Amino acid sequence: MMARRLFADAWGYAPAGTWSAPGRVNLIGEHTDYSGGLVLPFALADRAHIAVAPRDDQRIRLATPDDTVDLDLAALGPGSPPGWAAYLAGAAWALREAGHDVPGFDLALTSDVPVGAGLSSSAALMSATLLALDDLHALGLDRAALAALGRRAENVVAGVPCGAMDHSASLLCTRGHALLLDTDTGASRQVPLDPANDDLALLLLDTGHPHALQDGRYAERRAAIDAADAALTLATLTPGDIGSLPDAWTHDVRSAAAHVITENARVRASVDMLDRGDLAGIGMLLDDSHASLRDGLRVSSPELDAITDAARRAGALGARMTGAGFGGSAIALVALDRVTEVSAAARRAVPGARVRAVSPSAGASRDD
Ligand code: GLA
DSSP states (O other): OOHHHHHHHHHSSOOSEEEEEEEEEESSOOSOTTTTOEEOEEEEEEEEEEEEEEOSSSEEEEEOSSOEEEEEGGGOBTTBSOGGGHHHHHHHHHHHHTTOOOOOEEEEEEEOSOTTSSSOHHHHHHHHHHHHHHHHTTOOOOHHHHHHHHHHHHHHTSOOOOOSHHHHHHHHOOTTEEEEEETTTOOEEEEEOOGGGGTEEEEEEEOSOOOOGGGSHHHHHHHHHHHHHHHHOGGGOOGGGGGGSOTTSOHHHHHHHHHHHHHHHHHHHHHHHHHTTOSGGGHHHHHHHHHIIIIISOOOOHHHHHHHHHHHHTTOSEEEEESSOSSSEEEEEEEGGGHHHHHHHHHHHSTTOEEEEEOOBOOOEEOO
């Protein structure tokens, strides 16, 4: 059902407008976005759609096709509301906390971003809502500022210690480009990425084994990276520095640091290749990234390893897990004439996996 129609059914009047925001796939630059590193995500065509009308009181009413929630602005805060409502209502919390005195709103949500697949379905909700509230109240915030508020709301209201990538991708990505984001300075650049132009495809391999950021393993890996980063500012190091990391560090902290340092270098190398028009060249970097996430940071899963191995054996130029890991999705870079074989091999390797070609799509927008 369309968000506009759901809004009218749920709340009995017409919304002020509709907005949408995409999920994302990260091409490369994984677990680098909370230590000031580099990421290179692109937006999916899958989007969260919302219809919204402002209210003149403190209420927030949210409708999805399955559920409705009725909240008071005063009740928003750490851990409140629980569940999916945090990703919508949290937008108002973050704006108010930043000094923008927004009132309540009515909202209806429909989304086609798969949930639990590592594709930032939650950032899509938050980003669409932030853009809608910014528009409706003429706050004039730029998209980078909205992304920072989205991350803050996800950290505090939803209690997920995510980095800067997902909301930035949802709000800043553009069609036909990946977004190079420096999570230290916030600087970003659109990097042209059009696989079909080079007779290539980017396949999204959703293992169908959901990941959950709240289950503590993300926070645990993050703690190892935070510890290393606090001592040495990882984003300033290069692979040549790995041999001289402090001996006193535990094995976990050393290997987490080595992952981040090499991954930042792989993002730089990937962007250099893309700038030279050599998309095929990044295949090897995707493979190296996967190996580092699997063996160094230990955030892969048996299904992610199986599906990326199968893709490579069937002729993919490179494949890696994408997103937080522990389940969810991988991507593979594949010559157009190998897409059928690679897709079939991936489905055989992980029964129930969903495989499809994806291409860099537009970021968040006001739709009507
Ligand atoms: C999740 C987080 C992101 C990022 C990735 C790993 O998707 O939300 O901020 O840390 O994991 O790269």
